[in-house]
Amino acid sequence: MDENLLGIIAGVLTSVAMLPQLIKVIRQKNADDLSWGMLMVLISGLSLWVWYGFLKDELPIIISNAFAVIVNVTLLICCMIYKKKSS
Amino acid sequence: MDENLLGIIAGVLTSVAMLPQLIKVIRQKNADDLSWGMLMVLISGLSLWVWYGFLKDELPIIISNAFAVIVNVTLLICCMIYKKKSS
Numbered sequence: 001m002d003e004n005l006l007g008i009i010a011g012v013l014t015s016v017a018m019l020p021q022l023i024k025v026i027r028q029k030n031a032d033d034l035s036w037g038m039l040m041v042l043i044s045g046l047s048l049w050v051w052y053g054f055l056k057d058e059l060p061i062i063i064s065n066a067f068a069v070i071v072n073v074t075l076l077i078c079c080m081i082y083k084k085k086s087s
Numbered sequence: 088m089d090e091n092l093l094g095i096i097a098g099v100l101t102s103v104a105m106l107p108q109l110i111k112v113i114r115q116k117n118a119d120d121l122s123w124g125m126l127m128v129l130i131s132g133l134s135l136w137v138w139y140g141f142l143k144d145e146l147p148i149i150i151s152n153a154f155a156v157i158v159n160v161t162l163l164i165c166c167m168i169y170k171k172k173s174s
Contacts, residue, residue: 003142010139013132017125033120038104045100052097052147055090060139061148 007060015064018071025075031082039076043069094147102151105158112162118169126163130156 025031046068053061112118133156140148 001142003139006135006142007139010132010135013128013135015132017129017132020122020125035107038107041100042104045097045102045104048093048097048100052090052094055088055093056145058143 004060007058007064011060011064011067015067015071018068022071022075022078025078025082029082031075031079034075034079034083036076036079036083039072039079043072043076046072091147094145094151098147098151098154102154102158105155109158109162109165112165112169116169118162118166121162121166121170123163123166123170126159126166130159130163133159 025034046065049065050062050069053059053065112121133152136152137149137156140146140152
């Protein structure tokens with residue numbers, strides 16, 4: 001299979017799988033299940049994958065990880081807005 | 088920065104960020120927050136990333152996505168064992 005096509009399909013699947021959590025948090029206005037510390041670790045890792053994608057000049061890696069950064073930064077913002085309980 | 092080192096650091100960060108959910112589900116013996124449908128989509132996507140890594144011969148991509156497959160297959164198994172409520 002063409003590598004780029006494979007990467008795009010893989011990226012779409014892993015991106016789609018992220019959305020339900022984001023939708024749930026926004027709908028319920030509740031981010032108690034999220035850990036901002038882990039989100040920061042995840043966002044750092046995903047940002048490095050974007051950098052890796054640029055170094056390797058691989059568009060599927062850049063796009064899917066950049067999308068994941070956007071989703072998780074949004075979750076982090078939700079975390080800051082909605083989180084009430086001490087954690 | 089060396090591309091492989093960057094990929095390894097990125098992979099470690101995104102892998103570490105996955106573990107708290109797995110630990111929480113196993114400790115609480117509760118998988119009600121998980122959706123087996125989304126786990127299947129995620130595992131499919133991650134498996135394709137492993138395949139992509141093999142095609143491109145990129146070890147950081149292979150290792151980090153293979154690890155993610157293992158974590159999410161474990162979550163899927165937990166889902167089948169612990170999930171009680173209709174969903």
